[in-house]
Amino acid sequence: MDTWNYIEYGAWGLSALFGLLILIDWIKIDTTYSEEMLTSSREGVLEAMTEKHRLEGSDGTL
Amino acid sequence: MAHSDTDVDHTAHGQSMGLLRVLGPAHVWALGVGIVLVGEYMGWNFAVGKGGAYAALIACWFAGILYSCVAMIDSEVTSTVAAAGGQYTQAKHIIGPLMAFNVGLYLVFAYTMLEAGNAITLGFLVDTVAGMTGHEGGLDQRPFIVLAIMFLAWLNYRGVLATLTFNLVITAIAFVAIITIFLATSPLLGAGEMLHKDLMSGQASLPYGWLGILAAMHFGLWYYLGIEGTTQAAEEVRSPARSLPFGTLAGIMTLLIAATLTWYVCSGLMPWEYLGDGVNGAVAPLFSAAQISGSSALVWLLGIGTLFATLASANGCINDASRAWFSMGRDHYLPAWFGAVHPVYRTPYRAIIFLVPIALIFALGAPLDQVITFSILSGLLGYTFMPINMIMFRKKWPLDTIKRGYEHPLHPLPAISLMALCSVTYFAVFLGYGTQLIAMIGFYIVVSLWFHFWRYRFVKRADQFTMPWPRPRGY
Numbered sequence: 245m246d247t248w249n250y251i252e253y254g255a256w257g258l259s260a261l262f263g264l265l266i267l268i269d270w271i272k273i274d275t276t277y278s279e280e281m282l283t284s285s286r287e288g289v290l291e292a293m294t295e296k297h298r299l300e301g302s303d304g305t306l
Numbered sequence: 307m308a309h310s311d312t313d314v315d316h317t318a319h320g321q322s323m324g325l326l327r328v329l330g331p332a333h334v335w336a337l338g339v340g341i342v343l344v345g346e347y348m349g350w351n352f353a354v355g356k357g358g359a360y361a362a363l364i365a366c367w368f369a370g371i372l373y374s375c376v377a378m379i380d381s382e383v384t385s386t387v388a389a390a391g392g393q394y395t396q397a398k399h400i401i402g403p404l405m406a407f408n409v410g411l412y413l414v415f416a417y418t419m420l421e422a423g424n425a426i427t428l429g430f431l432v433d434t435v436a437g438m439t440g441h442e443g444g445l446d447q448r449p450f451i452v453l454a455i456m457f458l459a460w461l462n463y464r465g466v467l468a469t470l471t472f473n474l475v476i477t478a479i480a481f482v483a484i485i486t487i488f489l490a491t492s493p494l495l496g497a498g499e500m501l502h503k504d505l506m507s508g509q510a511s512l513p514y515g516w517l518g519i520l521a522a523m524h525f526g527l528w529y530y531l532g533i534e535g536t537t538q539a540a541e542e543v544r545s546p547a548r549s550l551p552f553g554t555l556a557g558i559m560t561l562l563i564a565a566t567l568t569w570y571v572c573s574g575l576m577p578w579e580y581l582g583d584g585v586n587g588a589v590a591p592l593f594s595a596a597q598i599s600g601s602s603a604l605v606w607l608l609g610i611g612t613l614f615a616t617l618a619s620a621n622g623c624i625n626d627a628s629r630a631w632f633s634m635g636r637d638h639y640l641p642a643w644f645g646a647v648h649p650v651y652r653t654p655y656r657a658i659i660f661l662v663p664i665a666l667i668f669a670l671g672a673p674l675d676q677v678i679t680f681s682i683l684s685g686l687l688g689y690t691f692m693p694i695n696m697i698m699f700r701k702k703w704p705l706d707t708i709k710r711g712y713e714h715p716l717h718p719l720p721a722i723s724l725m726a727l728c729s730v731t732y733f734a735v736f737l738g739y740g741t742q743l744i745a746m747i748g749f750y751i752v753v754s755l756w757f758h759f760w761r762y763r764f765v766k767r768a769d770q771f772t773m774p775w776p777r778p779r780g781y
Contacts, residue, residue: 281649282646285636285646286636286769
């Protein structure tokens with residue numbers, strides 16, 4: 245066994261650690277917050293607050 | 307984090323919780339260039355193998371025109387569609403749901419396959435470094451492939467600002483490395499070791515004639531493939547109308563410079579037979595050029611540049627694929643479960659998690675050339691959609707009806723040029739990978755039928771169009 249073999253084990257260990265960190269946080273978030281809140285994002289909401297596009301002679305929007 | 311409490315309250319009172327708007331033009335640049343720059347470090351040189359060094363240069367510049375059109379078109383449309391999903395969202399608003407569904411899948415497959423390809427490459431690089439430092443018997447590349455994907459997924463999960471700031475730093479270093487080797491080896495400042503005249507004369511100038519130039523076009527895409535990914539940041543930049551065009555156009559200019567310098571350095575130092583063999587010859591041509599220069603400082607710098615470019619590409623791919631998947635979930639084109647935003651980190655966390663095992667399966671179980679071909683073909687289908695999208699956008703919403711952050715010049719010339727260059731590239735791809743091209747088109751036809759006859763019934767048709775756009779002309 246040389247240094248590179250230890251580095252291989254280290255890489256496996258770090259991979260498992262990052263996977264575990266994601267998994268624990270995912271479970272925590274999904275059990276703490278409601279599904280309605282987690283999926284409440286809507287496209288263009290901020291844009292609607294900051295920019296207005298108008299047709300010449302019309303204020304109709306989609 | 308301060309945002310979470312506020313967001314919970316807002317949501318309770320009927321407001322939505324979205325992605326975080328924290329990015330600037332430099333992050334947009336880092337996202338676009340970061341995904342692509344690995345193509346300068348490896349892969350582009352297959353074009354040399356197809357038609358010689360001149361063919362690779364012609365392919366480089368023709369593909370440069372193609373991608374300049376892509377960058378201009380994307381800059382104009384995305385400066386008005388300030389939403390995640392990029393071209394998927396553009397297609398949804400401008401063409402229709404079926405086109406949008408297909409474009410969304412093109413994006414997810416192109417980026418996830420590219421991420422897998424980058425992870426495979428990273429494993430190979432670590433193995434090479436181990437061999438250079440005296441390790442015998444080869445290295446198990448799998449832990450490094452898995453680590454690259456897991457670390458970058460974790461980084462993306464934790465927040466977009468840290469993710470793209472990381473990309474900015476490593477991409478800048480990789481770009482500076484290309485400038486440095488050019489200055490060190492060219493007659494401008496260095497010893498002037500270039501041998502273009504000797505290496506590119508006679509039969510070596512165009513070894514396969516004009517057909518070689520056509521064949522080289524397939525790999526000419528490699529110099530720029532992924533720059534269109536800047537549009538995925540649209541919902542997370544502070545000023546979409548300014549940052550997206552600025553970051554995207556600065557990105558394509560950077561890549562045009564990097565691609566040309568890379569070709570100049572490598573074709574001046576290596577014969578085309580060696581340079582064009584990306585499997586048994588110059589696997590990482592810029593690194594090979596550094597080794598030929600005899601400077602250990604350059605070898606280190608280009609080695610680090612290769613590693614950083616690979617990481618930056620995989621990182622940007624995770625960012626982009628997850629935004630496209632998230633947007634499709636948010637619009638119910640896929641299960642709405644994927645449209646969730648992390649209440650603390652404000653990232654599309656379920657989309658990021660879902661794509662991790664897919665990337666791992668392809669990175670650990672599929673050969674690199676097949677993975678990359680699938681990515682390129684998906685990208686090419688996406689580029690074919692862009693000119694149609696642009697022409698319809700200008701027709702439905704002329705310049706005087708909707709505010710744009712950037713108006714691209716000479717319309718419809720860029721759209722027509724892009725369509726023509728896509729046609730040439732399809733032919734070039736068909737010459738080398740005809741079976742894969744037909745198989746993939748067959749796949750997209752099958753999933754389109756599934757979407758049309760089954761999935762679309764779950765889409766809330768009014769909810770998917772929330773942009774405050776005026777009605778299209780002729781509506």
